[in-house]
Amino acid sequence: MLxxxxxxxxxxxxxxxxxxxxxxxxxxxxxNSAEHSWSLALAATVLIPAVAPHLNELRILKMLLIHDLVxxxxxxxxCYGDQTGKEQREQEAATRIFGLLxxxxxxxxxxxxxxxxxKETAESQLANAIDRLLPLLQNxxxxxxxxxxxxxxxxxxxxxxxxLQHSSPELWSxxxxxxxxxxxxxxxxxxxxxx
Amino acid sequence: MLxxxxxxxxxxxxxxxxxxxxxxxxxxxxxNSAEHSWSLALAATVLIPAVAPHLNELRILKMLLIHDLVxxxxxxxxCYGDQTGKEQREQEAATRIFGLLxxxxxxxxxxxxxxxxxKETAESQLANAIDRLLPLLQNxxxxxxxxxxxxxxxxxxxxxxxxLQHSSPELWSxxxxxxxxxxxxxxxxxxxxxx
Numbered sequence: 001m002l003x004x005x006x007x008x009x010x011x012x013x014x015x016x017x018x019x020x021x022x023x024x025x026x027x028x029x030x031x032n033s034a035e036h037s038w039s040l041a042l043a044a045t046v047l048i049p050a051v052a053p054h055l056n057e058l059r060i061l062k063m064l065l066i067h068d069l070v071x072x073x074x075x076x077x078x079c080y081g082d083q084t085g086k087e088q089r090e091q092e093a094a095t096r097i098f099g100l101l102x103x104x105x106x107x108x109x110x111x112x113x114x115x116x117x118x119k120e121t122a123e124s125q126l127a128n129a130i131d132r133l134l135p136l137l138q139n140x141x142x143x144x145x146x147x148x149x150x151x152x153x154x155x156x157x158x159x160x161x162x163x164l165q166h167s168s169p170e171l172w173s174x175x176x177x178x179x180x181x182x183x184x185x186x187x188x189x190x191x192x193x194x195x
Numbered sequence: 196m197l198x199x200x201x202x203x204x205x206x207x208x209x210x211x212x213x214x215x216x217x218x219x220x221x222x223x224x225x226x227n228s229a230e231h232s233w234s235l236a237l238a239a240t241v242l243i244p245a246v247a248p249h250l251n252e253l254r255i256l257k258m259l260l261i262h263d264l265v266x267x268x269x270x271x272x273x274c275y276g277d278q279t280g281k282e283q284r285e286q287e288a289a290t291r292i293f294g295l296l297x298x299x300x301x302x303x304x305x306x307x308x309x310x311x312x313x314k315e316t317a318e319s320q321l322a323n324a325i326d327r328l329l330p331l332l333q334n335x336x337x338x339x340x341x342x343x344x345x346x347x348x349x350x351x352x353x354x355x356x357x358x359l360q361h362s363s364p365e366l367w368s369x370x371x372x373x374x375x376x377x378x379x380x381x382x383x384x385x386x387x388x389x390x
Contacts (some may be wrong), residue, residue: 005245010367013220013221016226017221024208025208027212034234037237042260045198045260045261046204046300049303050197050200050300061260065256084353105241109240137204137352141208146269169234174201
């Protein structure tokens, strides 16, 4: 059981070389999926007491810590880009990577990953909301960041985050104001000028 | 409460530019303290069921997620290097950084940081053990890594990890074998030849 855990930990190091589109605030390099996952889990520890103290915090933290591990095999798929084959690739990756663990731990983490992906429980909905909030904060504090680089529009960002209004109205109300402010300051135009 | 949480989250991005001595397994760059913190929290989720299922998992995860935030102000201090002024710098940093949060969340996380540093509870002892295990795994899988670079010896590594024998005998027994194997394969000499 301990040996399998160590094998899994060593394998997980590979997530540090999966590169995302967004930059950490104030930095010129792109971030990797490992440090991104840390940001989400840390954010959860301070957001849950503020917006959803009744939820199961431990399950949310575990979902956020493991949600991107599948990218070790499947790579990072840009949320505003082509999603073809993503689901199949990620399911195979989950089977391989969580399969490195001994059965009981493997099952729990694989289940947490499925829960995160299905977005059916309140815990997974908040976890997904936090996964969307972080790049939004980064892009706002980086004068547009990956939005500017990939010609992402106000409508796309609004639509991607609007499902939050059901799962976490308080967080959605806050994020909505951020998106509006980004639009008004010119960071997030209604329509990109694709010259 | 939500506004303070967002300020704290944006501030925490700075941990991604605090660089440690060790490299992620198989990579030629040094790692930063944010991705390191992710590794520790992830490792905890698979190690706790294996070696200490009776402990409070949520508290261990929170300690590991926040334990390095003080490095935003105080920098990373190499564990085999000069420790002068470390404690004072880190205490001031904790007061400033956790002070960004609203009082109740601030108090909980500041307390978690103090608990991690004091190493008095079983939870903080396991958290500290995991903080030592990860660079050990990295150095072993990177043919010596930061040990080789900084002339660290078998005796130093053995001594630094031996306190584990009280808090987690099973983990210590595993780590001891890793240290012995590293010594036998020449990665970790008894005495460094400082030419």
